[in-house]
Amino acid sequence: MIYIGSDHAGFELKEFIKEDLSRKGLKYLDIGTDSLKSVDYPDYALKVAEKVKEDKDKNSFGILVCGTGIGMDIAANKVDGIRAALVHDEYTAEVAKAHNNANIITMGGRTTTPTEAARYIDKFMSSQYEDGRHENRISKISSIEKLNI
Numbered sequence: 001m002i003y004i005g006s007d008h009a010g011f012e013l014k015e016f017i018k019e020d021l022s023r024k025g026l027k028y029l030d031i032g033t034d035s036l037k038s039v040d041y042p043d044y045a046l047k048v049a050e051k052v053k054e055d056k057d058k059n060s061f062g063i064l065v066c067g068t069g070i071g072m073d074i075a076a077n078k079v080d081g082i083r084a085a086l087v088h089d090e091y092t093a094e095v096a097k098a099h100n101n102a103n104i105i106t107m108g109g110r111t112t113t114p115t116e117a118a119r120y121i122d123k124f125m126s127s128q129y130e131d132g133r134h135e136n137r138i139s140k141i142s143s144i145e146k147l148n149i
């Protein structure tokens with residue numbers, strides 16, 4: 001399952017992404033927002049992060065879109081167990097999975113075109129987590145979460 005959410009600045013790109021996912025026969029759950037009316041991005045980051053965290057299927061992931069992808073990224077990463085990555089080209093989309101085992105990708109509706117977004121999502125989905133030396137680093141990220149500082 002792909003959980004997708006945006007604020008008003010990411011709404012139009014989110015709608016395009018949904019059409020693209022449907023065209024490709026991929027299942028998604030849209031948690032909002034549902035219009036261009038101004039909303040606060042942390043509310044949507046939290047909803048998608050919770051869904052991703054609850055879903056035990058390792059192929060499930062989230063997509064969050066705000067104006068730049070930055071606010072969504074910061075907010076989603078506050079949730080224990082979430083590794084949200086701001087992707088802005090095919091390389092970052094690939095290594096977000098291969099090195100960081102990201103479970104959410106974020107993008108900017110004001111910085112990323114629909115065509116680019118579709119390419120980045122395809123790249124993320126077709127990449128494999130490389131494990132090995134990266135697992136130790138990801139364990140260290142989890143240890144930071146446990147410090148509660």
Ligand code: RB5
Nearest residue numbers: 009066067068070071072
């Ligand atoms: C909304 O204007 C904008 O600040 C928000 O979408 C996002 O870009 C924040 O990081």
